[in-house]
Amino acid sequence: MSSSSPLKDILKTSLPAVVDLSSQTIMWTIEAILVGMISAAAFAGVGMAIQIIILFFSFLLAFVVGSSVIINRYLGADKTWEANHILAQALIMGMIIAIITGLTWYFGAAMLFKLIRESEPIAQQSGEQYLRILSGFAPLIITNFIAVGIIRGAGDTKISMFLNLLTNLLNLTLAPLLIFGKFGFPEMGVRGAAYAVGISHSIGFFATIIVLRSRKSRLFLSFREVTTPNLRSFKSLFKLGLPTTVEQLSWAVGQMVITGYAALLGITFLAAHQVFVRLQAILTMFFMGFSLGAMTLVGQNIGASEHRRAEQTGKMAEYVALAFVLMIVFAIVFFAKPIMRIFTGDSEVIAIGAKVVYLYAAIQIPKALNTVLGGNLRGAGDLKWLMFLSIISVILMEIGASWFAAFALGLSLWGLWMVMGIDEVIRMFLNYWRFHGGKWKLIDV
DSSP states (O other), rough: OOOOOHHHHHHHHHHHHHHHHHHHHHHHHHHHHHHHTHHHHHHHHHHHHHHHHHHHHHHHHHHHHHHHHHHHHHHHHTOOHHHHHHHHHHHHHHHHHHHHHHHHHHHHHHHHHHHTTTTOOOHHHHHHHHHHHHHHHHHHHHHHHHHHHHHHHOOHHHHHHHHHHHHHHHHHHHHHHHHHTTTTTOOHHHHHHHHHHHHHHHHHHHHHHHHHTTTOOOSSOHHHHHHHHOHHHHHHHHHHHHHHHHHHHHHHHHHHHHHHHHHHHHHHHHHHHHHHHHHHHHHHHHHHOOOOHHHHHHHHHHHTTTTHHHHHHHHHHHHHHHHHHHHHHHHHHTHOOOOOHOOOOOOOHHHHHHTTTHHHHHHHHHHHHOOOOOHHHHHHTTTHHHHHHHHHHHHIIIIIHHHIIIIIIIHHHHHHHHHHHHHHHHHHHHHHHHHHTTTGGGGGO
């Protein structure tokens, strides 16, 4: 393991991950703006298609997190061959699921849009078209998502940052050319947006394979391992990855419920809520960068049997996240209205948001710390704890307490975000107690 200070390790691993993860969210935001220039229906349809894609990607976290936990233990113990073996096995499963997913997107697009009840015919047509085109690229897109996620999880965050920036810059270049037909390219509208995503991510896939074969990464992709499935390794990956998938899905359900409650309050309340949700998506990627750094370093220190350094590294990640989030809170408090105007120009929506924005800013403190504490516990392999805590939290807080605060107490949108803040504080203290209590030292992955 590294002999440098925990602070240097955290910054070296986390800062590239922050850039890496936020680049994808920013690219989706820009693509949404470009598609919105076509029509409101196209914007709605593609937005729904992206929600479907993100939901499918939640299942893929099983392979990314499960493999990252095992790989970090092996890398910490200098067992490079075993780490490369797990990489190959995760990619085998990823390729199989990618093919199944592509077929599901192509033949089941209409059914998927019926499930989410998109009633506007033009919007549904745009979304189905977008999803069907991407289905042809799904094997490369999904396999690359898993491979880059594993590279990032193994601590090679500069490499994953380079790969994601390459992909997203290609997407950013191709999208306006193919959507609007610039510089001699055909004007393809929604189809152009889909082809821009597919082509850029396919190029990203081949770049990832080149990196994994070049030995520039800590991991090496052996073609022999890729063609030799191992059932025992598959079981280990499922066992470790499934809790994270359930955790993420329960969280997604909770967010959908909250959005439903906001919609019941009225269209302007829903619009104000969506402003905060979009901003939260960007901020969460920053917090996740520090969380991934913590997960990687805690896991590798445990693999090296350096439990004390693992705990020190986890604590340092918490301090760094706290310092970062205090700057975020300062920016939100002092630039609240200009930030909101980036997302909407509606004065009524801004007025509603102004009543919630200071509460929203305060929530970012427990949110950031809780995200990093979750990374500490994932690195330690304490995944079932995070899964059960998430399920209980969604049932009691997002579904139950949120409704009571917003409607029974009449606190409206402020009540919804108040409950989310209370939820983050409770889980922050519970995760702090869990990690610093040291029970993770007894977990064998």
